[in-house]
Amino acid sequence: xxxxxxxxxxxxxxxxxxxxxxxxxxxxxxxxxxxxxxxxxxxxxxxxxxxxxxxxxxxxxxxxxxxxxxxxxxxxxxxxxxxxxxxxxxxxxxxxxxxxxxxxxxxxxxxxxxxxxxxxxxxxxxxxxxxxxxxxxxxxxxxxxxxxxxxxxxxxxxxxxxxxxxxxxxxxxxxxxxxxxxxxxxxxxxxxxxxxxxxxxxxxxxxxxxxxxxxxxxxxxxxxxxxxxxxxxxxxxxxxxxxxxxxxxxxxxxxxxxxxxxxxxxxxxxxxxxxxxxxxxxxxxxxxxxxxxxxxxxxxxxxxxxxxxxxxxxxxxxxxxxxxxxxxxxxxxxxxxxxx
Numbered sequence: 094x095x096x097x098x099x100x101x102x103x104x105x106x107x108x109x110x111x112x113x114x115x116x117x118x119x120x121x122x123x124x125x126x127x128x129x130x131x132x133x134x135x136x137x138x139x140x141x142x143x144x145x146x147x148x149x150x151x152x153x154x155x156x157x158x159x160x161x162x163x164x165x166x167x168x169x170x171x172x173x174x175x176x177x178x179x180x181x182x183x184x185x186x187x188x189x190x191x192x193x194x195x196x197x198x199x200x201x202x203x204x205x206x207x208x209x210x211x212x213x214x215x216x217x218x219x220x221x222x223x224x225x226x227x228x229x230x231x232x233x234x235x236x237x238x239x240x241x242x243x244x245x246x247x248x249x250x251x252x253x254x255x256x257x258x259x260x261x262x263x264x265x266x267x268x269x270x271x272x273x274x275x276x277x278x279x280x281x282x283x284x285x286x287x288x289x290x291x292x293x294x295x296x297x298x299x300x301x302x303x304x305x306x307x308x309x310x311x312x313x314x315x316x317x318x319x320x321x322x323x324x325x326x327x328x329x330x331x332x333x334x335x336x337x338x339x340x341x342x343x344x345x346x347x348x349x350x351x352x353x354x355x356x357x358x359x360x361x362x363x364x365x366x367x368x369x370x371x372x373x374x375x376x377x378x379x380x381x382x383x384x385x386x387x388x389x390x391x392x393x394x395x396x397x398x399x400x401x402x403x404x405x406x407x408x409x410x411x412x413x414x415x416x417x418x419x420x421x422x423x424x425x426x427x428x429x430x431x432x433x
Contacts, residue, residue, distance in 0.1 A: 108182040108191055115176040122169045122209075126152075126162035133162050169209040170216075175202045197224045212252040215241045218263060231274040239263035248337075267334040271346075274328075278353070279321035323353030323365070347372040360387040387411075 096114040126133045136148040154161040179196040200222040207214050220237040241263055243253045255264040330346035350369030356362050366381040383396040388408075395406045 106184045106186075108184060111180045111182075113178040113180070115178070117174045117176075119172045120170070121172065123163055123165070123167065125165075125167040127164060131162075134164070167209040168207055170205045170207045172205040173203060177201070195224070197222050199223055213242060213250055217241075217266065227274075230276055230280075231272060233270065233272050235268070235270040237268045238266040240266050265335065267332070269333070270331045272327075272329045274326065276325050277321065278323045278325070281325070282321075322355075323351060326350045326352070326369075344373065348378060350378060361385070362387075 094116060096116075098112040098114075099109060100111075101109040124131070133154065134150060134152050136150050138146050138148055140146040150164075152161050152164070177200040178198070179200070180193055181196060182191050182193050184190075185192045200220065202218065202220050204218045205216040207216070218239045218241070220239075222235050224233050225231070226233060240250065241254055241256070242250045243255050243258055243264070245251045256262050327349050328346055329344065331342070332345050333340070333342045335341075348369055348371045350367050352364075352366045352368070354362055354364045362385045364383040364385065366383070367378060368380045369378045370376075371378050377400065379398065380400055381396060381398050383394060385392065385394040390411055391408060392411050393408045395404065397404045
């Protein structure tokens with residue numbers, strides 16, 4: 094089922110807004126497999142001395158190829174999910190046509206109701222959303238958590254609705270937001286030069302000054318092309334929560350990293366991974382450098398993490414008709430403490 098709401102405008106570049114609602118409902122039942130009726134769980138003593146004995150619970154299906162039963166309580170729940178999509182349409186002067194855009198890719202509200210318990214039947218309400226900014230360079234995600242029940246003096250949920258005490262339907266619990274930005278060197282060059290990095294400047298008139306300048310530009314262009322696969326990544330995470338009745342807000346992650354690969358020749362490649370800076374801890378983040386060599390039917394590589402003092406070296410068969418040959422050679426130094 095889909096529900097549409099549309100708002101049109103007669104003036105201005107903004108032509109209209111549309112809200113699409115996609116609700117869904119599901120029902121599921123899971124018994125309490127810890128009930129002795131099923132015979133799925135048992136306990137084993139950990140010590141023959143009663144004063145030191147702390148029995149461990151286990152299931153007869155532990156480690157089985159088909160998994161093991163749930164250890165949670167009985168659940169007979171009605172789950173709901175409401176997906177909201179917000180779109181708009183505007184007039185593009187450049188193309189002289191109407192174009193669509195999205196405010197949010199989705200905003201999803203979900204929760205459940207458990208018929209199998211006597212109290213606290215309503216689950217917390219979760220709201221998650223995603224939108225893209227700057228033509229897909231940045232992605233913004235957010236998450237909100239609310240609870241329909243009150244808390245006791247110790248901070249535990251009690252079977253009293255929050256609305257009865259405050260006339261508000263839900264109690265705020267926590268919120269988080271993540272902003273991820275990724276920009277490749279190729280795209281960054283295109284933004285500054287106004288053209289793709291693969292465009293080559295050409296000239297006529299051999300031996301002329303303009304021809305020498307053009308050839309120099311081509312050499313510079315070829316050198317810069319080596320770094321086209323490098324990407325600059327920035328991540329910021331904001332958290333807000335209520336702790337001991339105190340509203341707290343913090344930036345839990347704020348880091349900038351660089352990663353990519355350089356094809357030195359047809360057979361040699363250098364990879365640089367996760368070299369960056371953590372603005373929160375004010376430290377360089379986990380440099381990782383790798384060298385790779387194509388040996389026709391084999392491949393050889395080495396990775397080095399100088400900050401951790403670790404490395405790894407390997408020679409193995411390339412994915413091909415020789416996959417049945419499991420002949421890897423590995424030597425590494427794990428966490429700088431031991432080698433083998």
